[in-house]
Amino acid sequence: MSTHASSVDPLATLGALPGVADSVDSVRKAVDRVYGHRVMRRRSNEVTSEAALRGARGSAALSGADWALEEVRRRTDFGVEAEARTVGAALRLTAEAGQLLSIWRQSPLRVLARLHLVAAGGVGEDEAVGRPRLAGEAVDEPLIEAPLPDANEVTGRLDGLAELIITGSSAPALVTAAVVHGELLALRPFGSYNGLVARTAERIVLIGSGLDPKAICPAEVGHAEQGRAAYAAAFEGYLSGTPDGMAAWMAHCGRAVELGVRESTAVCEALQRGAA
Numbered sequence: 217m218s219t220h221a222s223s224v225d226p227l228a229t230l231g232a233l234p235g236v237a238d239s240v241d242s243v244r245k246a247v248d249r250v251y252g253h254r255v256m257r258r259r260s261n262e263v264t265s266e267a268a269l270r271g272a273r274g275s276a277a278l279s280g281a282d283w284a285l286e287e288v289r290r291r292t293d294f295g296v297e298a299e300a301r302t303v304g305a306a307l308r309l310t311a312e313a314g315q316l317l318s319i320w321r322q323s324p325l326r327v328l329a330r331l332h333l334v335a336a337g338g339v340g341e342d343e344a345v346g347r348p349r350l351a352g353e354a355v356d357e358p359l360i361e362a363p364l365p366d367a368n369e370v371t372g373r374l375d376g377l378a379e380l381i382i383t384g385s386s387a388p389a390l391v392t393a394a395v396v397h398g399e400l401l402a403l404r405p406f407g408s409y410n411g412l413v414a415r416t417a418e419r420i421v422l423i424g425s426g427l428d429p430k431a432i433c434p435a436e437v438g439h440a441e442q443g444r445a446a447y448a449a450a451f452e453g454y455l456s457g458t459p460d461g462m463a464a465w466m467a468h469c470g471r472a473v474e475l476g477v478r479e480s481t482a483v484c485e486a487l488q489r490g491a492a
Contacts, residue, residue: 225385225386225387226380226385227380227385227386227387227391227392227395228385228386228387228391230387230391230395230462230466231386231387231388231391233459233462233463233466234459234463235463235467236391236463236466236467239390239466239467239470239471240388240390240391240470242470242474243390243427243470243473243474244388244427246433246473246474246477246478247427247428247433247473247477249477249481250432250433250477250480250481250484251430251432253481253484254488255484255485255487255488256430256432256484259487260430260432262483262487263430263432263480263483263484263487264430264431264432266480266483267431267432267433267434267437267476267479267480267483268310268311268431268434269285269288269289269307269310270285270434270436270437270479270483271310271419271434271435271436271437271476272288272303272306272307272309272310272436273285273288273303273306273436273437273440274434274436274437274438274439274440274441275306275309275310275411275412275415275416275436275439275440276288276299276302276303276305276306276412277440277444278359278411278415278436278439278440278444278447279302279306279358279359279409279411279412280298280299280302280358280359281298281299281300281302281303281306282440283299283303288303288307291303294307295337301337302412304337305334305335305336305337305409305412306412308334308335308337309331309334309335309412309413309416310416310419312330312331312334312416313416313419313420313423313431314423314431316330316331316420317420317423317424320381320420320421320424321381321382321384321424322382323378323382324377324378324381324382324417325374325375325378327417327420328374328400328405328413328417329346329347330346331413331416331417332345332346332347332406332408332409332413333345333346335408335409335412335413336408336409344406344407347406348367348370348371348374348405348406349367349370349404349405349406349407350367351366351367351368353367353407354407355404355406355407355408355410356407356408357404357408357410357411358411359411359444359447359448360401360404360410360411360448360451361448362402362451362452362455364404365402365403369403370403370405373399373402373403374403374405377395377396377399377400380392380395381396388427389421389422389425389426389427390422390427390466390469390470390473391466392421392425393418393421393422393425393435393469394418394454394465394466394469394470396414396417396418396421397414397415397417397418397469398414398451398454398455398465400413400414400417401414401451401454402451402454402455415435415436415439418435418469419431419434419435419436422435422473428473432480433473433476433477433480434476434479434480435469435472435473435476436472436476437472437475437476437479438471438472438473438474438475438476438479439469439472441472441475442468442471442472442475446468447468450464450465450467450468450469451465453465453468
């Protein structure tokens, strides 16, 4: 996605694509329903914690570590094999997201650097951690096989994305979140953990926008539930840059939020029954 400084609000333009308003409306109604659940009045912190755990599990699954929820809940060591490191990174990112909300609107690139550092476990001796890749540096990213933009393009497009966030938009939160998510997947700006970082950035937008202020609607759950093949196919629509492709990607992201809502609604019901 290319962005240029002008009086045009490119995100609002995307929000006007056919079908997008319907996705936005459907998401808003779903979110409102779960926020209105009686359990949320007294036990919202428990729902938030459970949503974070399930969201991390879903994001890790899309990055190749499809563990059962109870395994994620049970494990304490995430530093050995590759799948364990992926799950650990997803858990750390979910925990970190809430700490970065106030910084995001002022300095999104700083937040993205922090997210990569957190995902990598703060491996300070690796000079590639926490900064965009340089020319010739490899990228390890499961699932996403699209051609990699070169380092110069990555820098330019990251700057454009940051400008959009800082300037602000009249577009609904879902549109902004989907674009941030899609653009980071397209760029894969870091040498590793790009998918996890992209989905965490989507989470930050959804929470920080006020759509999901208590972080109880984990889109990552919905992305995983729709499956890796559907995720990759929808992302191809984003990469195409066509109106239909972009609208399909935003609809996919909207459906992911709705499935996250369904997950947290089930948590609310379990808490109400005393079963969780």
